[in-house]
Amino acid sequence: MGIGSVAGTLKRDSRKPGRRVWQVGVDDVLYFASRIIYYMMHGEDPGNIQVDHKDQNPLNNNGWNLRLDVDGNIQQANQPMRRDNTSGVRGVSWDKRAGKWKAQAQINGKLTHLGYFTCKIEAARVVNNKWIELGWVELGRKLNDLEAIECNCGSCKRKTEF
Numbered sequence: 001m002g003i004g005s006v007a008g009t010l011k012r013d014s015r016k017p018g019r020r021v022w023q024v025g026v027d028d029v030l031y032f033a034s035r036i037i038y039y040m041m042h043g044e045d046p047g048n049i050q051v052d053h054k055d056q057n058p059l060n061n062n063g064w065n066l067r068l069d070v071d072g073n074i075q076q077a078n079q080p081m082r083r084d085n086t087s088g089v090r091g092v093s094w095d096k097r098a099g100k101w102k103a104q105a106q107i108n109g110k111l112t113h114l115g116y117f118t119c120k121i122e123a124a125r126v127v128n129n130k131w132i133e134l135g136w137v138e139l140g141r142k143l144n145d146l147e148a149i150e151c152n153c154g155s156c157k158r159k160t161e162f
Contacts, residue, residue: 007024007033008022008023008024008025008033009022009023009024009025010022010059011023013058019058020058020059021033021034021058021059022034022059022061024036032051033061034051034053034058034061034066035051037061037062037063037066038051038063038066038068040063041063041066042063044068046068049068049069049070050068050069050074050075051066051067051068051069052066052067052068052069052074052075053065053066054066054067054140056079056080074139074140077131077134077135077136077139077140077141087101087120088149089120089123089124089127089144089149090127090144091103091104091105091114091123091124091127091130091131091144092104092120092123092124092127092144095116098116100116100117100118101116101117101118101119101120101122101123102115102116102117102123103115103116103117103123103124103126103127103130104127105127105130105131105134107134112130114126114127114130118153118155119151119153119155119156120149120150120151120153121146121149121151121156122156124144124146124149125146127144128143128144128146131143
């Protein structure tokens with residue numbers, strides 16, 4: 001193997017089914033390539049600390065894309081929209097029992113209820129405000145685009161001009 005050659009093997013991530021990651025063997029021990037590259041770039045062993053990919057792509061192990069997540073908040077903030085999301089808005093879901101939009105945020109691994117709303121846009125606004133309060137925007141969390149959300153509740157604060 002020469003300089004510039006690809007090192008490691010593309011493997012399934014045992015922690016997240018359907019996701020693939022680069023792993024590299026060193027002295028018969030497999031490591032995530034992101035951890036080795038972080039060490040090479042910063043001279044610091046991540047140890048038990050998570051290495052986060054800023055762009056959410058586990059295959060992009062460029063040094064500029066890697067950062068340590070000491071308390072888990074970065075990875076919490078840097079999550080993509082869930083595949084099972086049906087509202088099209090992060091942190092907002094329809095609650096059949098209440099007949100309203102439910103706003104929630106997962107904080108420190110626990111789902112935190114932020115309220116029920118007749119307007120999906122208002123629920124998204126509350127979620128956005130919580131993410132701002134938690135400092136997640138600075139960590140890479142993209143806010144819900146309130147202008148792009150379709151809501152037919154009749155009580156929207158948004159005025160439509162014709």
